[in-house]
Amino acid sequence: MKKLKLLVASALTASMLVGCGSNQLEGKTYTYSAELDIKNLDSSDADDGMSFSAMHACIDGLMGVDEEGNIVPAIAEEHTVSEDGLTHTFKLRDAQWSNGDEVTANDFVYAWQRIIKNSGNYAYMLGSDGAKVKGADELMAKQAELGEGEELTQDDLNTLQAVAVDDKTFQVTLTSPVSYFEELMTFPCYYPINQEFCEEKGAEYAKSAENVLSNGAFIMETWEPGRQATFSKNENYWNADAVNLDNLVLNLVQEPEVAATAFDNGETQFALINSELVDKYKDSESYKSIKEGYLFYLQLNFGNSDLQNLNLRKALSYAINREDFVNNVLKDGSTAATGFVPSGLSTSPSGTDFRSDAGSYTSYDLEQAQQYLDAAKEELGKDTISLRLLYGTDESPMDQLATYLQDAFSQLDGLEIEMVATTKQDRIYTKQANQDFDIACTRWGPDYGDPTTYLNLCISDNANNYGKWSNTEYDSIMDQVAVEADVNARWQLMIDAEKIMMDDLCYIPVFEKGSSTLQDTSVTGLVQKPVGVPYTFNYVDIAE
Template sequence: MKKFLSLACSSMMLISLVGCGSGTDTKKSDGNYVTLAKENDVISMDSRYATDGMSFEMIAATVEGLETMDKDGNIVPALAESYDVSDDGLIYTFHLRDAEWSNGTPVTAADFTYAWNATIKNPAAEYAYLFGSDGACIKNADEILAGDTDLDLAIAAKDEKTFEVTLAKQCPYFVSLISFPVFYPVNEAYATEQGDQYGLTADNLIANGPYKLVSWSKGNKLVLEKNDSYWDAENVKVDGINVNIVPEASTSALDFESGNTDFTKLNSTLVDKYKDNEAYTTVLEGYLWYLQYNYDNKYLQNENLRKAISTVIDREDLVENVLKDGSIVCGGFVPEALATGPDGKDYRESAPEYFNMLAEDGLKAAQEYWDKAKQELGVNEITLSLLYEPSDPS
């Protein structure tokens, strides 16, 4: 069968914003397994605490939430076969289909109430903010995030198959947002039994999604096999997925050439070599990388310094001459082709652009910001340290 070689999803967004890149799908290898090459290992398979893209990919393959996305990016029913919304738009009632975890335990509404409340009350859950007014707008979420741990989220298991969510205010994108892994269910009895080991090994996990993780050699390989107890198992056509952790794109490209890998991403140094290969393909993807300022640094507390650093980056030059991987310049934090705006168009088409000064214009603006920052900080020069992960295209 024809194999596909992917261009790197290298969405470098230095400092504040730069671009969104490309990626592709895979198909079956010989037999009924697919072998993928990924540059990073999974950090955690616990949907409550995972923060990285690789972990999200593997979690989404093994655990399913209320809603999910189809191949075209449309939100479609998953564990919730239907839902109702109150007239005021504040109460969502989800009706769960018959489904079970891979240990034979039924998936119930209580799995969602447990997971959501456990997430928002744990400071280690970085994406807990998505329950509040910056995300799903669930009632009581802002108060809990502010420290009121006596409260619970305004969610309820009305019965085993009925899950009710009350919002503090209308949230038009609520149903779309809950397809994100932090809103996935967790079986309380199993998670409690595993304790602090839950989600850290293949033996400390159960699945309710299309696949289950059967092997995980840290830093080396993950093996997923079809979950026969998945409610829609008859439509899962691939029996298993081998995920090899290969940090170097050049190595995974050689594995592809030798037939040992069905899918790999390319970095910018390999594009020219493979761009004429029939297996080479690119797909624009709503994926972004950015650098986070450390506000504990006395210099970076200065707004003009941060603007100088951000503005001096020539995003156009970066995507065209450094990344060379199909990434495009992006003028706002929401990348192109990620979401539709209120006008029905791609959000990026009508949203304001904040970083649209390039080349000489950007350099001139950066100099002005830097001059102001030096005056305000009372310095002529500063030294900053940059921490980044050891993978392409970092």
């Protein structure tokens, strides 16, 4: 599997002010301005890129990345795989938590059991949609059947075939081989948790700086939600010699204009900017466009009888001028989506990109869109079709997308759109989770570099299939993908699966997200990856 790698650079002075009006920190200090907040640093619960980057700053998993973004051992000093590809054995290096406890195999056992017991958002990644750990699917099915007040017993949890052979040996048994298993182990839902510390903190675990333990490059010192988090170098980190920074500062929930001004004033060394600022900075040496990896798409609620009509779904897709949106509205390096699996995610056994092999399923044709809508109205017996468009105002550029779509859909005669603005959390966990939407503007970032990280979203019983699209042929093909050992046959099955869901337009892909950034040029070593943890700060260094 080809790993997506991008090494980006930024810069800072050796000693600097931490944000506007903050106290000065001693030593090499790197300040990163983020548009989003940290949800928490609980690997069993966090599900967003900002939390992942903050979490990775202070917690190492079994595997990590090097300066070039390659997958390398982290807490696992040695990894062996059985001949049949089903048993993975990790020998752990000597590493410590920041309270002095040794990192042991039980820390991984406890964390993996806990995410299932707590029905964490990424619990499914242990099952057939991810690592395929033996016993995971059965545990999650049993968890779903429990009544109020009931929970899985420890005996239940011990059926998960992720076990501590001894303090330094962690062994995982799979139901079928997973070629990208090492890459999965870099993802936060597989990170370890110190059981005694976690249970002592209870509900407050990982929700504040004093309630987080580190076994990684940095220790969280302060965390003011919605404003700033600060970290200091962990001198007891197993790979401390590779860490050049003394301090890491994350400025949170920064508006692009504020972040750009801070960058100009030397108060931050990395700033995400929006399309309104691109023309101002695009000729600057500090301006860089990067590929984020997110696919922005429309999720359709098949509980709405109108949206069950394929011609209506085609009308919506054909009405979107994706090229105009990315080139003239976003202007940040984003590209028009041509399918549900983004370009650059993974390559075939022969080295070709999935999108090249799978082809294109999107196009803009307003006249054709109107014809599809007219056909839908006739089939539905309606003169006008009314739909609600749900989006979060706190997840840029979702508001720009929603506004553009409102205008695009208004070009169709007989289609009325009601805009429903809310927050990201309410959009996902309240409205979408309860099917209280018609069309939802949403996005997905790849958890690992394989097409299944997207294709699994369309499986009937996938937890993120809020629109409840269901297709038995699709499910059957994805079942085959899950067990197919022949890499070429598996590749073709994934192409076939995407064709089914795109022909039926269960989701409507819009664009692949790029980002415009300002990065000082005298700092190297910030690793940015469109897959998994977005940013790794371990190797950032400052030119003296």
